[in-house]
Amino acid sequence: MANRSEASGGMETDVRHYDLVVLGAGSGNMLLNDDLAHLRTAVVEPDRFGGTCLNRGCIPTKMLVAAADAATGARAAARLGVTATVEKVDWKAIRERVFDRIDPLHDSAQRYRRRHGVDVYAEEARFVAPKVLQVGSERISADTILVAVGSRPVVPDIAGLDGVPYHTSDTIMRIDEMPASLVIVGGGFIAAEFGHIFGALGSEITIVQRGPRLLTAEDEQVSERFTELTARRHRVLLNAHATAVRGDADGVEVRVVGSEGEQVVRAAMMLVSVGRRPNTDRLDCAAGGLDLDEHGHIRIDAACRTSVPGVWAVGDAANHYQLKHMANAEVRVVRHNMLHPQDVRDLRTTVAPHAVFTDPQVASIGLTEQDARARGIPHLVSVRDYADTAWGWALEDTTSFVKILANPADRTLLGAHIIGPQAATLIQPLIQAMTLGQTADRIAQDVLYIHPAPTEVVEQALLAL
Numbered sequence: 001m002a003n004r005s006e007a008s009g010g011m012e013t014d015v016r017h018y019d020l021v022v023l024g025a026g027s028g029n030m031l032l033n034d035d036l037a038h039l040r041t042a043v044v045e046p047d048r049f050g051g052t053c054l055n056r057g058c059i060p061t062k063m064l065v066a067a068a069d070a071a072t073g074a075r076a077a078a079r080l081g082v083t084a085t086v087e088k089v090d091w092k093a094i095r096e097r098v099f100d101r102i103d104p105l106h107d108s109a110q111r112y113r114r115r116h117g118v119d120v121y122a123e124e125a126r127f128v129a130p131k132v133l134q135v136g137s138e139r140i141s142a143d144t145i146l147v148a149v150g151s152r153p154v155v156p157d158i159a160g161l162d163g164v165p166y167h168t169s170d171t172i173m174r175i176d177e178m179p180a181s182l183v184i185v186g187g188g189f190i191a192a193e194f195g196h197i198f199g200a201l202g203s204e205i206t207i208v209q210r211g212p213r214l215l216t217a218e219d220e221q222v223s224e225r226f227t228e229l230t231a232r233r234h235r236v237l238l239n240a241h242a243t244a245v246r247g248d249a250d251g252v253e254v255r256v257v258g259s260e261g262e263q264v265v266r267a268a269m270m271l272v273s274v275g276r277r278p279n280t281d282r283l284d285c286a287a288g289g290l291d292l293d294e295h296g297h298i299r300i301d302a303a304c305r306t307s308v309p310g311v312w313a314v315g316d317a318a319n320h321y322q323l324k325h326m327a328n329a330e331v332r333v334v335r336h337n338m339l340h341p342q343d344v345r346d347l348r349t350t351v352a353p354h355a356v357f358t359d360p361q362v363a364s365i366g367l368t369e370q371d372a373r374a375r376g377i378p379h380l381v382s383v384r385d386y387a388d389t390a391w392g393w394a395l396e397d398t399t400s401f402v403k404i405l406a407n408p409a410d411r412t413l414l415g416a417h418i419i420g421p422q423a424a425t426l427i428q429p430l431i432q433a434m435t436l437g438q439t440a441d442r443i444a445q446d447v448l449y450i451h452p453a454p455t456e457v458v459e460q461a462l463l464a465l
């Protein structure tokens with residue numbers, strides 16, 4: 001390993017130099033493949049390989065959602081003439097199914113990297129100068145750096161929160177016992193998914209949401225339908241602020257002020273899910289020469305270049321989407337660009353789809369109708385109920401729909417929004433069409449949709465445009 005010396009406060013400090021340093025072994029770890037194997041490389045990961053998605057995000061939540069869906073499906077079967085009951089929820093077995101599979105992966109991933117000649121540092125890194133990092137007691141530098149340090153839950157300013165054992169998405173999946181009741185502060189992705197998980201498995205749920213609806217960033221029609229359906233199962237307090245919390249042996253007592261006046265919500269457990277913030281505040285980006293935006297994200301261009309040549313950034317630390325498929329796409333672009341400096345490419349797509357794996361599922365891409373109206377963008381709208389299709393009949397569905405917005409001039413798609421079973425899958429042909437610039441007419445009329453598959457509702461929404 002090449003060592004360089006650097007003057008620091010009159011002292012000479014040994015600096016270990018690499019070709020490539022990756023900060024964060026979440027999406028960052030996916031950068032390293034055979035094409036980069038010739039480089040002297042270090043990975044810095046103070047926590048667990050796999051990052052948020054594997055250890056405390058997408059993957060464990062969706063494994064828990066599968067259990068919740070099984071319970072919901074059993075309870076809902078009566079409408080099809082099949083009476084079933086959920087006899088027992090074995091939380092420990094559910095939790096072990098998830099984490100017995102996930103937990104060994106950190107050690108094996110770390111060992112794999114070391115076996116292939118990558119140095120692994122297990123402490124937090126921070127910049128001390130452009131392309132120079134302090135990692136614990138070591139100082140390292142690199143020609144090329146990928147910053148993929150991710151994000152963490154925002155902790156809201158609620159009086160007394162410090163003094164109670166509240167959970168965030170980082171901790172709640174590893175609890176020992178199912179809570180009899182759960183109060184969730186926040187009304188976004190995490191509230192929706194954990195409300196579904198713990199609600200379906202038997203907890204009584206109260207959601208305290210600052211906004212006027214749940215999932216407020218969705219198309220208003222979807223957000224309204226989702227709020228209405230959730231309020232049938234859970235207690236939903238809207239336009240509500242948690243102002244104070246205190247704990248006792250039975251759990252927590254949250255004081256809530258909102259449109260329904262002031263009230264106290266009691267619950268055995270509390271989950272705080274009011275958004276995530278980038279981990280850049282712990283990185284001393286100023287010392288590293290990295291520009292940040294007003295939300296603390298590292299400023300990158302469409303090729304994922306930062307303000308320092310040779311330093312790239314991806315994922316939750318750099319983009320506002322905070323979605324794993326976006327981080328993965330950025331990593332692929334960075335790998336290409338590192339290997340082909342003469343052929344630097346931009347991220348191919350700027351429209352990021354997302355899905356919320358709750359009950360019912362919600363999936364979306366592109367413009368919402370309220371955005372189109374607010375921005376004065378001419379648009380056509382088509383809404384089709386699942387109930388109008390054979391598959392909707394099969395499900396006895398009465399609440400799910402597909403909504404598509406198209407450009408009246410060239411009939412390309414502007415946005416698509418689905419609420420209902422399999423929404424995350426049903427939206428895929430619309431993502432494809434939007435990304436590839438295909439018109440609504442082409443994908444409606446030149447493509448056959450299998451009868452009577454769920455996708456027929458997408459076909460019908462397109463044909464009605």
Ligand SMILES: Cc1cc2nc3c(=O)[nH]c(=O)nc-3n(C[C@H](O)[C@H](O)[C@H](O)COP(=O)(O)OP(=O)(O)OC[C@H]3O[C@@H](n4cnc5c(N)ncnc54)[C@H](O)[C@@H]3O)c2cc1C
Binds near residue numbers: 048357
């Ligand atoms: C509960 C939950 C469910 C989610 N579900 C989905 C989903 O279904 N679909 C989806 O697309 N997205 C989902 N997400 C979002 C998704 O997990 C993130 O967008 C994605 O994991 C971000 O990847 P990343 O590599 O940017 O960050 P991370 O995966 O968080 O990786 C960053 C790594 O950097 C390390 N690090 C931090 N600071 C430093 C430092 N100073 N030096 C070195 N290393 C550092 C951290 O320890 C971490 O391991 C979910 C998130 C949560 C919380």
Ligand SMILES: NC(=O)c1ccc[n+]([C@@H]2O[C@H](COP(=O)([O-])OP(=O)(O)OC[C@H]3O[C@@H](n4cnc5c(N)ncnc54)[C@H](O)[C@@H]3O)[C@@H](O)[C@H]2O)c1
Binds near residue numbers: 210
């Ligand atoms: N399926 C997925 O892709 C998935 C699942 C979970 C998380 N995520 C990612 O994680 C991110 C964070 O999720 P999240 O749910 O924490 O954030 P979010 O941004 O989705 O929602 C936060 C919600 O909390 C509300 N809120 C904010 N401050 C509040 C307060 N003090 N009191 C009450 N309500 C308050 C907001 O109105 C908003 O509705 C998401 O933006 C998403 O990118 C993705």
